[in-house]
Amino acid sequence: MRRKSIGERIRLLGRAGIDVVGSLGASTVFLLRVLFGRGNVGNGFTQLLIKQLFSVGVMSLVIIVVSGLFIGMVLALQGFNILSSYGSEQAVGQMVALTLLRELGPVVTALLFAGRAGSALTAEIGNMKSTEQLSSLEMIGVDPLKYIIAPRLWAGFISLPLLTMIFCVVGIWGGAMVAVDWLGVYDGSFWANMQNSVSFEKDVLNGLIKSIVFAFVVTWIAVFQGYDCEPTSEGISRATTKTVVYASLAVLGLDFILTALMFGDF
């Protein structure tokens, strides 16, 4: 392979930088058009939204509930093992609840959502593009940003925070099942410790804010990758992979920033 000169490498680096900025700009314009652009979708936006809430939200329920249950159970088991060596196994409930509400609930739900619903959104929109359904909508005089993208984007915004809440509730229930029913932690102290230590504003609300931010970012990435993909089978496959990778990295990166802002005490 030909060895690249320093000038050539600097040029390629500059080109990559311009591409990243260009892509960020394009996705921002795309988002603004979806959210604030005018467009005619007839009188069926609510119906379109309900349909998408079902496929994006309801269809993700199984994976969220099952994952939440197991993660709560594992947390209780590990917590009991560690805490019992200090004689503090009564604090298992507090540990499970805080871990789920502050971190694992929003983050794991967002990661699962990116894998289950995000990739499906990208593939579906990409496929519509490759089969000229989006072009066909445009030529019928219907803006695909309002008819196809907007209901999916709003469905993601609404679904993910709700799924996060369900994940946390099921996780705590799974934790109680292991700690109280199986390992014999006294249920009075399990729930009382949890109730005393969990603050609605600091823990529940902050977890909810995280999930709203993740919902926004994950769904935005998913629909943009689908809309912007190359309309070939290889292009759709690349876009789907990008959705999962970018969304996961964005969730983990943003989680650190949000945690620092919410719990960093500065």
Next chain:
Amino acid sequence: MSADPAYAVELKGVSFKRGSRSIFNNVDIFIPRGKVTGIMGPSGSGKTTLLRLMGAQLRPSSGEVWVNGQNLPALSRSDLFDMRKQMGVLFQSGALFTDLDVFENVAFPLRVHTELPEDMIRDIVLMKLQAVGLRGAIELMPDELSGGMKRRVALARAIALDPQILMYDEPFVGQDPIAMGILVRLIRLLNDALGITSIVVSHDLAETASIADYLYVVGDTQVLGHGTPAELMESDNPRIRQFMKGIADGPVPFHFPAADYRDDLLGAR
């Protein structure tokens, strides 16, 4: 510059580039109102791109695209979507909405753009489907239709709002002889019965020439020639003659540009 009412679509000095590659360079095309106009040219000559420029799905690098008296590149996004109600497009693949059945596909433009009562929508859909011979298929899903049937349903959807301009992107590709004959007749029939302007983009010479009132031949970023099918058949231009007579090699080369064949074969050792 304003538009001439004799023409439904006017492309004036249009250039279009993809990256650094020029697809069209300063092209003028005038589509007469109420006629069937064929746009022909070899594969890869940019015919579908031309159709997308006329529908403003692509913006020209320079030049004007006038449709029914409006310069499309100058319209706002929402005005453009309004303008497109006057156009219908039959895409090469049909582009039916895969989650809707045949009836809902054809009813879609009516539901979005009109507030007609349900029984009237049903009547219109049945009339459009009757015109393309598929009234009996209203309950089928797109994946239950053959390629030719999909295109006929898409045609019924394209005429649902009674557009003034109907554009066909390679309507004859992959059609069996029966479906081909039906489509050829339909295009002519719809044009004459509805008094619309039809633009047929195709490289199927015999079929297009048999129904077109006027033809444009494009290639090499230019309009190579235009006229009635009879005029183009008699053209002295060697490029047009090669295309119209279907000669394999000539000014439009059969081979993609490549290194010397002998050097290529021997150089590999």
